[in-house]
Amino acid sequence: MKRLLVVAALGVAAWFLPYGLDSYAIHVVNVILIFAILAIGLGLVMGIAGQVNLSQVAFFGVGAYATAILTTHSGMGFWVAGVLAILATVLMGLVIGTPALRVQSHYLGIVTLGLALAFTNWVTNASLSGGAEGISGITAPTLPGVDLSSEYIYYYLELIVFAVVLGFGLFVVRTALGRRMRAMRDDALAAGALGAEVPMLRMTAFMLASVYGGVAGVLYAGLIRYVAPESFNIANMFLLLAMVIIGGRQSLIGCVVGAVSLALVRELLVDHPTIAQLAYGSVVVLVVVFAPTGLAGLPRRFRAYLDHRRGTRGTAAQLRPFQPYEPEAVSRSTQDQLLRVEGVTKQFRGLKALDDVSLTVSTGEIRGIVGPNGSGKTTLFNVISGLYKPTSGRVIFRGADMTGRAPYRLARAGMARTFQNLRLFGDLTVEENLLVALDRWSTLSAWRYALRPLSVLRRDRALRRSAAEVLERYGLTEFASLAPKSLPYGIQRRVEIARAVAADPALLLLDEPAAGLNGEEVRQLAEIVRSIRDSGRTVIIIEHNMGLVMSLCEQITVLAGGRVIASGTPAEVAVEPAVIEAYLGDSMNTDDLPVPSAGEATR
Amino acid sequence: MRPTLAVLAVVLAVAAGCSAPGSGKEESGNDSGPIKIAVVDAQSGQLSSLGAWELKGARLAVDEWNAAGGVNGRQIQLDVFDDQGDPTIGTNLARKIDSEGYIAMIGTAESAVTIAMSPLLKQAEIPNITSGQSPGLVATKSDFLFLNGPTSTTYDETLAKHIVDQQGIKSIAMITNNGGYGKGEHDAFLKALTSRNVTPVADQVVTADQKDFSAVLTSIRQKNPKVIFLGAEEVESGLIVKQARDLGITSAFAGAAPQGTPVFLDTAGAKNAEGTIVSSPYLSNDIDEASKKFAAAYKAKFNEEAELHGAKAYDGTQILLTALKTSNVATGKPLADAIRATKHDGLLGDFAFDETGVGIFSTSIGIIKGGKLVAAES
Known part of the structure; x- marks a missing residue:
């Protein structure tokens, strides 16, 4: 309710703003709104999706130029031209986004910067775009009964568009698509392993940014009614970048605040050209040094500081006990082969990490994979889950050949995994980590955002209910809104397992789940893994904790030097001479190993 | 919440029924105090050297007039605005100089910025003498736009x-x-x-x-x-x-x-x-008496050699000030007409503006001989 009141107050203030402004100020405000829309687009692609995009200004330019060309050369009306211009920008967005499929971070920055330079170069030299003189005399937008040539009235057009695109941006960020993008930003590998189609998501991010660029470009053409290459130069790109960084790139509101404040600073300094550059640079440096999370991050930092001063501490969240799954009624007598690895070899240059490894895992089994450090266990996991393509051999999952498929395809086919060194999405809450996994929709269906936003909201509500159930089951409810980084290690481990199971896999791969856990936590882990298996899932577990492996697993495969040296029940494997020599070492006495009870072994 | 929403709706409806904002605009330009002239040019960014030269030329002309008693006894106030070579900022500044009561503008040196500003200045009736030389300037067909040199x-x-x-x-x-x-x-x-x-x-x-x-x-x-x-x-x-x-x-x-x-x-x-x-149009500082005098004054004031862009801005500012004098400090359309009617024997040649706002229609040919640019004998 409080938030609603703030929004309403801001809306009223914005509505009456023009009454207090002269013609100069309203023009400045109009320009600022356009830059704010651009900044939101850049915030979406860079802050939310983590794709370095230095061609936002080219999107802006394509939108403005397309409007200019279509109205002046083809004699179209402003609105028709505007719609076509946005479509043209989206095409451009898909072209510029393509390199993101291959390169990331600063490499992507260089590629997109190059494309932005190519754009200004092209418009300077092409006769269609009027060369360095640009295109003047762009047809003014018209609406029946409204005089849009008045900048005061144009302000309302911009205000409405701005409110719509900001609302849409926030809607995206706070629902499934934005969550998936943020997950990809934090850890593309883990997001892929949970079924997020990383290539498709990256293209979607660029497409979103291009829509915002196109909308801003069309509004610019309608406002200034003149386009020239200088309006879309690299200096403006860096201005936009500074707006997003100053505002706080992970918050769209922050991007808007950054755009407004930087534009105002620039406007204030216009009378003082001698100190303008210096002052402007100082503002950017000060913000980057003293407020790395941007202006948007300041309130939180301030609150944290106050809490620290007062010494107040919230009541510590408690980890609740795990509530076991209902065992699946159907007996798992079937000897279906869920996973078959056939003669897999993985070569890294001179190193043979896996050498002709074969193994078969049946439905409902808990399989342990053990071996000394460097024996190829994690490499085998990476081959099975699609992170590595094997040099030779095949991986057959649920009867289909899945060798070398992208991780997200395997995830969608029913495989989920955890990682040896935790890979939780650091800037998402625990609940959101689970939501990303629960979310099984295809990124292709993102069209719903434009056409059926209510169905998106309904799905999101349903997802949150499922997330609450998972949190409850794993005893994590009290941590729901916390950042994973702030949690103790053992709890992070549990969150990662909960996240993998939330993806509803048929096969769960656990890579050293007991590493760093204390005795009680290991006991709880064994209970959780057994319950997961009882709910009808198959589990493969890499583990060094021999006590856990021996008590938990029905079948154990032992790797050494990239080869399978033994497999069988724990009792069989434990007495195998090759295992004792290779893995346990000569000094190890087999009597130390706990021999599993008969009941355990036959399950 | 419901009453709040209702109040909000009523307020918005009333606001919509009222006159549109910005309709009551006071006319600026008073008859006393200094005459306000704006120099709009890039003072930062890649084109800042052009902007700096142009500012010096304009400053020199204004200082000479002020030293001689100004125009009709009123001093001339020259203020500089930085357009950063960006057309968008140019449009901001066009609005700004309008709202702050400047009666004429010198600049910019960048054709694209001037073209972007032109419709706004025309609407605000502020005469503008630009250093740009693109044919696109002529194509804007503004009665308030003048070029201080030939087109490219x-x-x-x-x-x-x-x-x-x-x-x-x-x-x-x-x-x-x-x-x-x-x-x-x-x-x-x-x-x-x-x-x-x-x-x-x-x-x-x-x-x-x-x-x-x-x-x-x-x-x-x-x-x-x-x-x-x-x-x-x-x-x-x-x-x-x-x-x-x-x-x-x-x-x-x-x-x-x-x-x-x-x-x-x-x-x-x-x-x-x-x-x-x-x-x-301006081969060198010692091509004739006028250029020698200009170059000497420029050197004395700024301690650097004069060049083409400063000379162009100097000519443009001289024309504007002359027009202000002959029109008895007119503003708007009468001032633009006065500029058009001004015949000026300047550094670049004899200015005689036509209806497109161009006043110089030829350049001179020079040849570099012995490290110096000299007029070619034709």
Whole structure:
């Protein structure tokens, strides 16, 4: 309710703003709104999706130029031209986004910067775009009964568009698509392993940014009614970048605040050209040094500081006990082969990490994979889950050949995994980590955002209910809104397992789940893994904790030097001479190993 | 919440029913106090050197008038605004100088910025004397826009006339860059050649920040042209000339204003630049008495050598101040009419504005001899 009141107050203030402004100020405000829309687009692609995009200004330019060309050369009306211009920008967005499929971070920055330079170069030299003189005399937008040539009235057009695109941006960020993008930003590998189609998501991010660029470009053409290459130069790109960084790139509101404040600073300094550059640079440096999370991050930092001063501490969240799954009624007598690895070899240059490894895992089994450090266990996991393509051999999952498929395809086919060194999405809450996994929709269906936003909201509500159930089951409810980084290690481990199971896999791969856990936590882990298996899932577990492996697993495969040296029940494997020599070492006495009870072994 | 929403709805409805905002606009421009003139130019960014030169030229003219008692006893107040070479900021500034009561504007040096500002200045009835020289300025068809020099087509037309018509040279190669200036030069000079039925033997385009031109120059060397036309800024042109001489190219070079500047001469080396044909309305500081006087005053005030852009702004400001005097400090349309009617014997030649706002229709041809630009005898 409080938030609603703030929004309403801001809306009223914005509505009456023009009454207090002269013609100069309203023009400045109009320009600022356009830059704010651009900044939101850049915030979406860079802050939310983590794709370095230095061609936002080219999107802006394509939108403005397309409007200019279509109205002046083809004699179209402003609105028709505007719609076509946005479509043209989206095409451009898909072209510029393509390199993101291959390169990331600063490499992507260089590629997109190059494309932005190519754009200004092209418009300077092409006769269609009027060369360095640009295109003047762009047809003014018209609406029946409204005089849009008045900048005061144009302000309302911009205000409405701005409110719509900001609302849409926030809607995206706070629902499934934005969550998936943020997950990809934090850890593309883990997001892929949970079924997020990383290539498709990256293209979607660029497409979103291009829509915002196109909308801003069309509004610019309608406002200034003149386009020239200088309006879309690299200096403006860096201005936009500074707006997003100053505002706080992970918050769209922050991007808007950054755009407004930087534009105002620039406007204030216009009378003082001698100190303008210096002052402007100082503002950017000060913000980057003293407020790395941007202006948007300041309130939180301030609150944290106050809490620290007062010494107040919230009541510590408690980890609740795990509530076991209902065992699946159907007996798992079937000897279906869920996973078959056939003669897999993985070569890294001179190193043979896996050498002709074969193994078969049946439905409902808990399989342990053990071996000394460097024996190829994690490499085998990476081959099975699609992170590595094997040099030779095949991986057959649920009867289909899945060798070398992208991780997200395997995830969608029913495989989920955890990682040896935790890979939780650091800037998402625990609940959101689970939501990303629960979310099984295809990124292709993102069209719903434009056409059926209510169905998106309904799905999101349903997802949150499922997330609450998972949190409850794993005893994590009290941590729901916390950042994973702030949690103790053992709890992070549990969150990662909960996240993998939330993806509803048929096969769960656990890579050293007991590493760093204390005795009680290991006991709880064994209970959780057994319950997961009882709910009808198959589990493969890499583990060094021999006590856990021996008590938990029905079948154990032992790797050494990239080869399978033994497999069988724990009792069989434990007495195998090759295992004792290779893995346990000569000094190890087999009597130390706990021999599993008969009941355990036959399950 | 419900009453709040209802109140909100009513308030919005009332607001919508009221007059649109911004309808009550007070007319600025009072009859006492200083006369406010704005200089809008890039004071930062890539084009800031142009902006700095232009500001100095305008400042010099205004200071001379103020020292002599101003216009009708009123002092002239010259304020500078930084457009950063960006058309969007230019439009902001057009609104700003309007709302702050400036009656005329000097600048900008960047055609695109001026074109963007032109409709707003026309609407606000603020006369504007620009240093831009793009034909696009004329195409805006604003009664309030004046050029303080010839358009770029004049430079190249005069140059082509000298080379082709008078010297009878038809073997011409072109090197231009793909930046805004180079592209304009390329099109204008090619048009001037085509109208004389001359096809250049080579038409090479380089990028605006290129440093090595050996590939381009080698291919031109095979064509062995008599004259090589340069459409690039000072430093790049100088580099091209230097590298051409290193490759053994002996052809003469030709170009517009940048090729007559000391920067070009220094970069190329005086010996290499010997014989370069330059088309410029302001060849050098010691071409006649007026330019010597201007250059001396400029040197005394700013402690640096005067050059073309300062001279253009100086002429433009002189014309504006003269018009203010003859019109008895008029504003708006009468001031624009007064500027159009002003005949001025300036540094660039005799100004006589036509209805398009252009006042100078020819340039002079100079030739670099012994490291100095001298007028060509035709």
